[in-house]
Amino acid sequence: MGYSKSDILDQVxxxxxxxxxxxxxxxxxxxAASGAVLDEEDRVALVExxxxxxxxxxxxxxxxxxxxARYFGLRKAHLTNSGSSANLLALSALTSHQLEDxxxxxxxxxxxxxxxxxxxxxxxxxxxxxxxxxxxxxxxYNASPERIAEAIGPRTRAIMIAHxxxxxxxxxxxxxxxxxxxxxxxxxxxxxxxSTYRGRLTGTFGDLATESFYPAHHITMGEGGCVLxxxxxxxRIVESLRDWGRDCWCEPGEDNRCFKRFEQQMGTLxxxxxxxxxxxxxxxxxxxTDLQASLGLxxxxxxxxxxxxxxxxxxxxxxxxxxLPHLLLPEPTADSDPSxxxxxxxxxxxxxxxTAELIDHLESRRVATRRFFAGNLTRHPAYLxxxxxxxxxxxxxxxMAERTFWIGVFPGLSDExxxxxxxSITEFVTRRT
Numbered sequence: 001m002g003y004s005k006s007d008i009l010d011q012v013x014x015x016x017x018x019x020x021x022x023x024x025x026x027x028x029x030x031x032a033a034s035g036a037v038l039d040e041e042d043r044v045a046l047v048e049x050x051x052x053x054x055x056x057x058x059x060x061x062x063x064x065x066x067x068x069a070r071y072f073g074l075r076k077a078h079l080t081n082s083g084s085s086a087n088l089l090a091l092s093a094l095t096s097h098q099l100e101d102x103x104x105x106x107x108x109x110x111x112x113x114x115x116x117x118x119x120x121x122x123x124x125x126x127x128x129x130x131x132x133x134x135x136x137x138x139x140x141y142n143a144s145p146e147r148i149a150e151a152i153g154p155r156t157r158a159i160m161i162a163h164x165x166x167x168x169x170x171x172x173x174x175x176x177x178x179x180x181x182x183x184x185x186x187x188x189x190x191x192x193x194x195s196t197y198r199g200r201l202t203g204t205f206g207d208l209a210t211e212s213f214y215p216a217h218h219i220t221m222g223e224g225g226c227v228l229x230x231x232x233x234x235x236r237i238v239e240s241l242r243d244w245g246r247d248c249w250c251e252p253g254e255d256n257r258c259f260k261r262f263e264q265q266m267g268t269l270x271x272x273x274x275x276x277x278x279x280x281x282x283x284x285x286x287x288x289t290d291l292q293a294s295l296g297l298x299x300x301x302x303x304x305x306x307x308x309x310x311x312x313x314x315x316x317x318x319x320x321x322x323x324l325p326h327l328l329l330p331e332p333t334a335d336s337d338p339s340x341x342x343x344x345x346x347x348x349x350x351x352x353x354x355t356a357e358l359i360d361h362l363e364s365r366r367v368a369t370r371r372f373f374a375g376n377l378t379r380h381p382a383y384l385x386x387x388x389x390x391x392x393x394x395x396x397x398x399x400m401a402e403r404t405f406w407i408g409v410f411p412g413l414s415d416e417x418x419x420x421x422x423x424s425i426t427e428f429v430t431r432r433t
Contacts, residue, residue: 005051012047016040026365026420033342033368033408034216037306045298046291054290061293062251065226067300068211072204074228076235078242079293083190083212083225084119085242085286087160090186090208090227091123093237094158096281104129104184109156109389113143115397117373118382120162120188131388132156133378135396139331141344141372141404142169149177151391156181162188165372165406166310166341168197168333175205186210190225193218194307194339207231208238213296216410218306218339221296224288237281245283248276307339309411313418314340317409320422324429326351342406344372345425346399353432355403358425365424367407375401 017040023029054060061079068077080086094104104110106128112121114133124131134147141164148159159178163169171187178185189195189203190212196202203209208231211217213224227238240246247266250257255276265271266278321329328346332338347355359369376397377383378390407421 005048008051009044009048012044013040016043024414024416024420026416026423028366029417031367031408031413031417031421032410033370033406034410035408035412036215036220037302037410037412038220042295042298045294049291049294054294056289057251057287057293058290060290060297061288064221064293064296064300067297068226068228071300071303072201072209072228074204074209074230075232076229076238078227078235078238079288079296080225080227080242080286081288082223082286083210083214083217084122085284086190086210086212086225086227087119087186087188088123088126088284089238089241089286090210091129091158091160092127092241093208093227093234094184094186095127095129096237096241098233098237098280104157107155108158109153110158110160111148111151111156111391112160113162113397114376114378114390114394115141115372115374115400116162116164116377117190118377118380120160121377121383124160125386125388130155131386133388133390133394133397135392135394136164136400138328138346138396138399140167140169140333141165141330141400142167142333145170145173145177147392148174152177152181152183153389156183158184158186160186160188162190163192163195163202163338165344166192166195167330167338168192168195168202168336170333170335171197171202171205172200178206184208189228190217191341192339194303196337197333198335203228204230208234213292213299217341218310219296219299219303221288221292221299224292224296240281241283242286243283244285245279245281246276247278247280250276306411310340310409311338313409313411313413314338314343316415316418317343317407317422320419321425324426325433326353326429327425340409342370343409344404344406347403349403353428355405357432358428359405361428362407362421362424365420367421367424369405369407372400372404372406375404 185206187206187209211226213221330344
């Protein structure tokens, strides 16, 4: 007896319902720092794509790209296999020969922060450019426009900074600095999907923006990311770099959309060389698949729901820990509404306990902790022999390397879990004070 697709998908829904974990036991059930929130329709979306053998980028990928572009109000979105790849493509696009005199050249500088995740900085180095590291402010954990402006030198050509754990930096002011100085601005929006600054979505202020859809992020497609832009020249360069560096813009399996497939002459190739195999950039294959995009499309409809849950959990933690001594609690950037990635804590220097002791206590209570990514990238072995410039002291980045960590606020955490985190921190601090 055969099974229809609808029969199989009904069984998938039943399988999901039969395997949903429930119940929370304080100190036993993990309170994760991050994680994907997946329902039965997410599982169905993946299985349906698998049944249809949509194993490469195709219709679901295009639909997801169009949905993302509409959400941000931008002209183009290009899916990638990760947020890290999205950052690599966004920065690499600025080095394209097609930008002529505007292109970034080896030795040019890009302003960024020392307290961040490596994949915001690595593309700068990978393209032979020079990161200019600046410090951030404790509390918001973002660089100020003043620090950014002070870091700009004669060879500075771009700014590439992430919104810290979902908390926007003053991106409108930074975009004006970039415009006034003739610099490119890349917003690493991987931790901040749905955050706003002065009522406008982050990811819409720069020349390019990036998203990550890794399971830890606001929505997920498993592994995956996206490059967004309103600039069609940059969009075309990103697409070429993502798709092997080819000059052709036909989709895989599509031929001759431009009706000039065998009529062009480029480089020193013979006239009429097949345009599908002409390469205008030294590129990569960083595409995603329809399996991933099918999940991403289903998750896309939950952006607002997930953002509301993150804000709720963050606010509950902030209220529950308010007034507790020896800890610096986080603050949203003025005029912003963050869709928080995590809840940041910095142990003050007068504390009668160490950061490691507090972290050990939380981990023993099954409350997961994470350091604020690199803390200070300039102190890591990977960068000790790299070429970079530092603008101003990195005092706060060093403090973060020593005394800053974060805990979870993602939508998979219940009020009971959040309250367990609050109790665990409060009991430890109170006992040690």
